[in-house]
Amino acid sequence: MTNTGPGRPRLTKQRRPGPTAAAEILDAAAELFTTKGFSSTSTRQIADAVGVRQASLYHHFATKDDILAALLQGTVTGALAVGDELIGRPEPAAVRLYALLTIDAAQLVSGRWNLGALYLLPELRTERFTPFRLERQRLRARYAELANLVLADLGEDDPARTGLPFRVVETVINERSDAESDGGLDAVDPTTVADAGLRVLGWVDVAALRDPAAMLVSELRSGN
Amino acid sequence: MTNTGPGRPRLTKQRRPGPTAAAEILDAAAELFTTKGFSSTSTRQIADAVGVRQASLYHHFATKDDILAALLQGTVTGALAVGDELIGRPEPAAVRLYALLTIDAAQLVSGRWNLGALYLLPELRTERFTPFRLERQRLRARYAELANLVLADLGEDDPARTGLPFRVVETVINERSDAESDGGLDAVDPTTVADAGLRVLGWVDVAALRDPAAMLVSELRSGN
Structure with missing residues (x-):
């Protein structure tokens, strides 16, 4: 367990590059969408790949479409x-x-x-x-x-x-x-x-x- | 019901262009794969779009991947x-x-x-x-x-x-x-x-x- 600064300690060591939890979620989703496919990827799999709970993921992105929209916009x-x-x-x-x-x-x-x-x-x-x-x-x-x-x-x-x-x-x-x-x-x-x-x-x-x-x-x- | 020539009469009127049942299946699959997405499309939906039973579809293509491979090859x-x-x-x-x-x-x-x-x-x-x-x-x-x-x-x-x-x-x-x-x-x-x-x-x-x-x-x- 690593405490990466103020706030609650993470459940796990940071697995994904990115300055914020949202950036880590986007990186994990980008990998899964481009290597497994968008409709074959669940938000559960994204949360697992980041090492956060699904509830934390929903705190940042209400839906899988919102994650895709943010990635495309970028x-x-x-x-x-x-x-x-x-x-x-x-x-x-x-x-x-x-x-x-x-x-x-x-x-x-x-x-x-x-x-x-x-x-x-x-x-x-x-x-x-x-x-x-x-x-x-x-x-x-x-x-x-x-x-x-x-x-x-x-x-x-x-x-x-x-x-x-x-x-x-x-x-x-x-x-x-x-x-x-x-x-x-x-x-x-x-x-x-x-x-x-x-x-x-x-x-x-x-x-x-x-x-x-x-x-x-x-x-x-x-x-x- | 239309009898389109020799062999068994079709269950339904021909819905898809194509000289053969395989061609009709390919046309329906091409539409579904390009408008709904490959992994979101089931062989059942393809069979329904052609108006044939799933068993007839499997007679021509053993898997959904085989249909995709035939389309891409084309x-x-x-x-x-x-x-x-x-x-x-x-x-x-x-x-x-x-x-x-x-x-x-x-x-x-x-x-x-x-x-x-x-x-x-x-x-x-x-x-x-x-x-x-x-x-x-x-x-x-x-x-x-x-x-x-x-x-x-x-x-x-x-x-x-x-x-x-x-x-x-x-x-x-x-x-x-x-x-x-x-x-x-x-x-x-x-x-x-x-x-x-x-x-x-x-x-x-x-x-x-x-x-x-x-x-x-x-x-x-x-x-x-």
Whole structure:
């Protein structure tokens, strides 16, 4: 038994990474949802994996859907904040889109669990997940907005391409999933993804975007 | 009651498209797996949706996993046959890759159910689905082979790009899934996908590939 600070001692030693009990619950749920499946996982199994009682779990999340909603939200909120900020930045649209692709791909690559694999669950079509779907739509719209500016800079008018950069960033999810099932795939490199996200629009000299986009990424990350 | 030909009359009128009872079972299962979820669907529900007894269903498929395996196989077999044939064709690699992307995207777009959404199920990591995973890996390898030829024709040596065209074709699955959840998205055009699959490699003049690739596609489809 370990007393991890103020409040009641835990029943068991901390099993999960995370600064709070809620974060530990989310980590355990993310593992179970992505490796066993969402509908095959019970809140009881999540509580067991964290080492807490089910009653404690319900104190943080009233339902299993609430846990899933929190996990999904976490895959979008950061990228959306970046997308919102990029709209007002003075850099050329191609640099801004490259920066968004880099940050979003890095986030999808580095999460401990491949949560994007849950985007295709039919359960997400219910009303409970409308707030998540709307937030993801807002992120998609930010990508489209930047993509349209890039297309305009290229002098191209091809609305069919507008949605492609957002789709390219999501390919990270499939790449991770295949790497986890089959092994032997190389780790996904956010630069490859960002290059591809610009190339699908018809942008040729992607190498020239890397340095200015890297500067923009570090400014955004340091909050300037 | 309708007697649809030789053999025993059906219990009910045919509810599902398909030339055989097995095809009807697959159609019903595809709908349930993609709209309710694989693990939330029972073989009983599938039998009910077809209008047959569970015993008849077991006559065709011993387990629910067998039904899923047959459905998944169906999303890969045709594209793999095309990929195998393209390897020996005399056309330039870019035209061959464009043709493969077009045929595969058209198949992913036009299936009655968005079966690619099942690729990310954790259940597929079990041994039962090894044959499917291997066949999908063979298809991925065909894409990579053609992509490497295209990169060589471009005088580029960037192995990070090799896997991208296969990932691009799979974006059809996410696009369909979002269209079905949220509505309002345009239908996916296989030409847009094929353009993007070449552009990610660094190919610029994709428009020049369309006519020769369309000729190749019609030759492949007519079996010449």
